[in-house]
Amino acid sequence: MSDEIEISDQDHFSHYFAIIDEYRKIGRFCDVTICVEGGEITAHKTVLSSSSPYFDALFGENFRERKYERIELHHDTNFEIMSKIIDYIYTGKIRISLNDASILLKNFDYLQMRDATLKCVEYLLQNVNHDNCIQLFILAGELMGNGVLQNAAITYIGNYLTEISSSAKFKTLDRTKLESIVAEIEQSKADAIFTAIMNWIKYDIPNRSEDVEALLKYVSIKHLSLQNIRNNILADDFLNSNPSGCKWLVSSFLRNSSSFILGRKNSLLYISSLGVDSMNYEFDVHSRILVKQTARPFLFRCATMKLNDLIYAVGGEKDNQVADFGLTYDMRHKSWAPFSCPLNRTSCGVCTLDDKLYAICGLNANGRKLFSCLSYDAELDRWTNLQDMKNARRYPGAATYYSSIYALGGYNGNASGTVVERYDPREGVWQDIVKVKSKGCCSAAFLSNSIYCLEYDTEELISFDPRSLKFNVVKERAGLYITALDGYLYSVHKDGISQYDPHLSVWEEILCHPLADSPVITG
Template identity: 25%
Template structure:
C-alpha cells in the first residue's frame, strides 16, 4: 500500500448540482468551503452503528426513493434523501437547498465521484458499514472527508491504523497529515519513532522524505534506535540518494546525531572519513564539538560521559527493564531496579509496601507488571501483586492455588474478572521450570520433580486445551530461563544436578527437529531472568553456586 498525496490531490470544493432536465440547467458551486472540524478518526471514538435493515432493503428494491445522484461516470443511483442527509451534512445542505433560501429542494444532484466510491458511501449510509481495502482507501477517505461522512472516515482510519507496517507507514503518515486526520497522524508518527530501524531498511519512501520531515524524525527524543550509528546511517542513506542537491543539509542533519553514544573508533573511521565530510570545511566545523568530546573521553579511560552534555544526552528509551525483588546478600529483597538501555544505567528504588520475596514469577500484560508467588525465606506465597509503572502503585490481586508439593497443575488468570481458574494440567510435575509463549502456544521446559532434574519439554495448545511433549533438551536444566526470540525458543543456563550452566540451546517449533547449542554465556547461572530489549536477549542476575550474577546481553 503506497500513498501519493502530491499527485492525487482531490478537490475540496463543493460539487456540481444537477437539477431535473425539465427544470433548470446544472449549477456549479465553485466556492471553496473551508471546514475546521475536530479530528474524528481516532478508532476508540468509533463504534459500530446498527441501522434498521429495512433501509437497505428499500434501497436494493428501489422503493420509496425520492432522490437521484448522478456520478462522474454518468451512472444514476436512486436514494432516499433523508437517509443520506442523516449521515452527511454536505448532502443535507444540497438536498434542502440551504445555500439558496427560498428555492425548491433538489432531487437530483451530480457528484464528481466515480459510482464505485459513491456506492461505498451509500453502503455506510444504509447499513452502518462499508468494505475498506488497500485498493480503495486512498480515494475513499478523501471522498468521505469531502462529503463529511464521519463514519466512513473512521472506518478508513481504523483500517489504515491496522495496516501500519514499516514499508508503508511514511505514506500513511503523510496521507493522514494531508487530510487532517490528526489522531491517525499522531499514531503514525508514534509508529515511525518506534520502528525507525526497520523503516530505514524496508521503506522505499524513506529516501523521498523532505529535509524538514527527516530532521523532525531524527531530532525526536523518543526516536527508538539501539544506537546512534543508526541515526548517522539514516543521514548517510538519505544524502547519498541525491548527494548534489542534499549535501548542503549535512551539517544540520549531523547535529541530530548524539555523538556521545557513538564509539570513538566508529566516529573516526565512518563519520570523519565519510567523503562529504572530508570534502567540506563547513561540515568539519560542525563536527568540531564532537571531535573535542571524543578526544577528551578517549584520553581518560574509564570515564563515563556526562549525560547532561547535549552530545551525550540519551534518547528516551522505548522500553524499560524492571528487576523486582530477588535474592541478595543472603535474603530476599523488595528492591525494584530499572535499566535504561539508552543511558546504560541502573536506577534503584525502594518500595516500602512490597514484601521481600524471591523465586517469584514476573510477567507483563496491558502495560502492568504482575508478580506471582515467591518465597520470603520461610514461607511460600500464592499471592499476586500488580504494579502500575506509570502511577507507581502496587495492588493486590486474587491469589492462586496454595500448593504444598511440586505440581503439574496449571492456572489461568482473567485480569478483567480478577479470577483464577484451573485448566489442563501438564504431563509432568515441575518446579524451577521456565515457560514462554510463541505463536499462540505455551512452552515449558526443564525443572525439578523432587527426584531428578528434567530435560523434558511440553507445549500447550489453547485451542485443543492439550499439553503435548516436544523433543527434550540436550541438557537437564532446573532454574533454567526460557525465552521466545525470532520464531525460536532459547533455553539458557540452569542447574543440571551437579553444576550451574553457562550453556544455552535453541529450538524452532515450526521446523521441529532437535535442540541446537547456542553461544555460551560469560557466566554460569541458574534462577535468573531474561527479557528482550532492542532486539537482544538480556540475562539478569541469577546464582552461579558461589555468588549472584549481574546483567549480560546476547
C-alpha cells in the first residue's frame, strides 16, 4: 500500500496568477515593455507567450525581438485595447462593449488567441445590428476562421438591405467592398439588391455612373418582381439616360420583353442526375449563371419532367428497391417534396401533354422491360393506366408533337433497331409509325417541327420529322440528355451544357462546369 498522497488546490492558479498580475503592475520581474501609441505596458514574456502564439513566436529563437526589452506594436490597435488584452491574459477577465468589440476581435485574431476570439465572436453574433453589420461582414472576411460571423452579418444585411443601403456607411463603401457584399446576398432578394446598388451609384453619380452595367450583373433578373420591373426599373430616368444603364436594360429586358410583360420566366434549365448524385442546379440561359439549389433527395434511375410550376422525378429506386413515391421540386420556393407514385418501375421515358405527365415503359423490379404506360393528372393527384405499347423498352425518348405522344429509341434487345410508336390520348391507342436504326437508350425533345433524339451510347443526335417520317443525323454531340427551350436545343453532359441552334445547325458550349456523371436536364 502506497504511503503517498496527492495534494490538489483548485485555487492554486487563480491565486498565484493574481500575485503575478500584482508583480506586473509594480514592474517586478517584468522583462518586456509593450509600446503602443506612445503608451507603455510592462509584462512578462513567459506569461504573454503562454497565452498568445503570436507572442510565443515573437519571443522565440527565430525572431530578433526575443533579445529586446521593448517591443513596438504597429498593427491595427491602440493603447486602451492592448491594455485590456494584457489584463485579460493575466486575469482571464475582460469587459466587451459594442464600441470596442470589433477591434478587440481583430486584435485577438491577430494575436492568435483562439478562445478569446471565439468568445468575442459569440458576443457579436448576439448583437449584429444596422450600425455594425457592414463592418462585421468586412472584418470577418479579413479574419481567419470567422465564417460563422460573416454568414450572420450577410444574413442580417440581406434581411434589411433596403434600409441599410440608405445609410451613409453603405453609400460610402468603396466598389470592392460593395461587390463583396451584394455577391453574397441570396439571389431571391433581387429587388433589394437592385435598390441597394442604385442607392450606391446615385450617391456619387459623376464618379460611379460608368459602373452601372458591371454592378447590376449581381441582380438576378429571374428573381425580380414584375411590379418592380414595370414601375421602377424600366421607368428609372437615370438608367434610361445613362449609356451603361441603357445597355443593361436592353440586354436584360428588351431582348426578352415578352417573357417579362407576360410574367413568364422561360430562361431556366434545371439539372439533376439519373445516378446516385443528388445535385440540383438552376441554369439561366440568358445570363449563363449556374446556381446550386436544394439537393434532391435520393432517387436512383428516375426520370424528370417539368409540369406547370413543378419538376417531377418519377419511376426510380431507393435502397435497391423500386420506389413507390416520386419527388416534386417547387421552382418558386426551391424545395423538394415526396408524392405518391406507384409506377413500380425505373428507367422510364416521360413527357407532358395537356397538363398531364406520361410515364412510358421502363424496367420492373425484376429488371424486365415493360410495355405498360401511365398518365398522371396533377390536379386530381391520380395515376391512370393506359394501353400497353407494342414494343417493350427501357429509357425510351418521349416527346409530344401537337396532340400526340411519340416514343423513340430505347433499349429493347433488338439489334435491328426499334419502332417509333405514336399515342393519341383521344384515341387511346399506340400505333407503330416507322422503324429506326436507333437501338439504344435515349432522350428526346420537340423543337421546330422536329423531334430530336440523343442516344446515350453513341452520343448521336438524330432529328425525326413526324410529318414525313424521315430521320436525319444532325451532328454527333457529347451528352446524355436533351431538352428544348425558347427555340434552342440544350444538351447536358458531365462537364457542362451545350446549346444547339436548329436554324444555323451550330452547337455552342455555354457552360463549362463539372456536373454529375449522369446528369439530366429539364426545360
